[in-house]
Amino acid sequence: MMADSLVKNKHLLWRAGFGIGINQIDDLKNKNIKTLMNELFKQDSFTEVNYDTPDTDPTADYMNSNAPAEKKKEMQRINREQNNELNLNFLDKMVNSKEQMREKMAFFWHGHFASRVLNPKFNRQLLNTIRKNALGNFKDLLFEVSQSPAMLNFLNNQQNKKDHPNENFAREVMELFTMGRGNYTEKDVREGARAFTGWSYDKEGNFKERKNLHDEGTKTFLGKTGNFSGADVLNIILEQKSTSQFITTKIYKFFVNENVDKDIVDKLSTGFYNSGYDIKKLMTEIFSSSWFYDQKNIGNRIKSPVELMAGIMRVLPMHIQNPENLIVYQKLLGQMLLYPPNVSGWPNGKSWIDSSTLMLRLQVPQIWSGLRPLEYSPRQDDDIDMGMKSRETALNKTFKNPNITIDWDRVDKIFTSKKCEDYLIQNSKSLDMNTVNSFSDKSIKMTVINLMSTPEYQLM
Known part of the structure; x- marks a missing residue:
């Protein structure tokens, strides 16, 4: 069944x-899907995500x-500040960039x-x-990416030398x-x-x-033999149809x-x-296809x-007066930008929801609107604090609200004469609006907050 516009x-x-x-x-109701796609795919001249905290003194060997x-x-403090800025500036791009x-x-x-990696310069380079x-x-x-210092460092390739090869980088x-x-x-x-x-x-x-550290000997890789360099190996990998299949499957699962x-x-x-691995062409085909808009793929x-x-x-x-506190929410909810749990990245789907994160997810709209305090500490099992469990308590003690002021007058004007649920919930048919309204004083502000606090709002 096809969805309406x-x-x-x-x-x-x-x-x-x-x-x-x-x-x-x-x-939004009247916008043609092609026009909307053109807006989404719009690419202006590229601007990098950066940080403003000055680098450490290059002459001092910290x-x-x-x-x-x-x-x-001091070095660790500066690294942390720069990485936090990168994190928040990347989040800001997601929120405010027209290049969605x-x-x-x-x-x-x-x-x-x-x-x-801890080095903010390497993180910035890889992110951009x-x-x-x-x-x-x-x-x-x-x-x-394969030649970026962040990845070579993270996967130990600087320890990969002839006579003592380190297989970590090649394997991942x-x-x-x-x-x-x-496939190998x-x-x-x-x-x-x-x-x-x-x-x-x-x-x-x-x-x-x-x-001087490169093995010049003959190698046999994926059925081909020669004195291969790293670039040769990447090119041979790209010749394999299994590479396209693997990437396409992962993109399909995500999008x-x-x-x-x-x-x-x-x-x-x-x-x-x-x-020839044209990403934009692949994404255009996905979003232009009628099957993408099938009911089973929505919400x-x-x-x-x-x-x-x-x-x-x-x-x-x-x-947001204290944006640095948004990083606290990333930690508590289990996804901190620039800080994946391991080399496999973040798991998706149901792994986002457990008893502690679900409660917080449902309460974020109320906390950010100033209607309730934050009363959580990070998950016991996450390794974001790298085993330093004492930091959990410290995190709670030092926590301040992000101090968010929301322009509710503007929200009121926008949603007057509109059903809020039509815009905020992907699959509003499954929503019981009577229950939502029973928690509300019927104002647009409370309706929006209550809609965002439903399990249905967790879906997209």
Whole structure:
């Protein structure tokens, strides 16, 4: 069953972006889907996500084992501040950028090419590489990510030297970034690792091939034999149709439905491979297809914590006095930008919901509106605090409200003569408005807050 135009437009805005912006509500019912797609795919001249906190003094060796403890502490503080700024500036792009598809695709790749390093300069470089190439060519994206210091550091490739190959980087490139398990052998991992020997970077974060550490011997990789370099190995991986199949399947699960329609994915995958891995072409085909708007694909995905937060921030015009406290919510809900739990990135779907996170998710609209305090500490099982459980208590003690002021007058004007649920809930047929209204004083403000506090609002 096909959806009507408002439902289709809402669906597209959530999947190809971070939901409806307050300024899109008025003409959303009448907007043509092609016009909306053009707006979502719009790409202006690229601007990087950055931080303002000054870098540390380049002449001082803070991390030298002989450096005084205060200097190391200062270095760690500056790193933390810069990483927090990157985090919040990336979130700000998701909320406010007109280039919604670029930022949504970057968010997807950010979880796909997951890395976790403390160096903010390396984090900034990888994040902007992903954003710049988000809708470009997968080959360019794969090469630039694979040669980024963040990824080479995270996957230990600076320890990958001839005579002592480290297989970590080669294995994850094949298993997680390109082909997926079952499409290569352990011998391919060993031979691939030999090809990547010597791939490293300098202090400034420039990629370096250290020839003296590279294994010049003949290698046999995925059925081909030669004196392969790391670049040769990536090119051979891209020749495999299993690479296109793996990436297309992952994109389908993220943007369409976790239950894969094999026939559709096979067709998309063939097109992706034949286009030479043109990401924009693949995404255009997905969002232009009638099956994308089938009822079974609408309101079937649980929003990730970042999607939930960005969606609320897009539809409620707000001034945030202490934005750094938004990072606390990311931690509590289990998805902190630039800080994936491991090299596989974040799991999706039902893994976002457990007894502690569901309660907080349902209460965020009330907390941000100043109607209730925050009374939570991070999940016991998360490793965001890297085993330092004492920080959980510290987090609660130092927590301050983000101090959010919401322009409810503007929300009132926008939603006057509109049914709030038609715009805020993806599948409003499943919603019992009598129950929502029974908690409300019938004002638009309370109706919006109560709608955002329903289980239905968790779905997109």
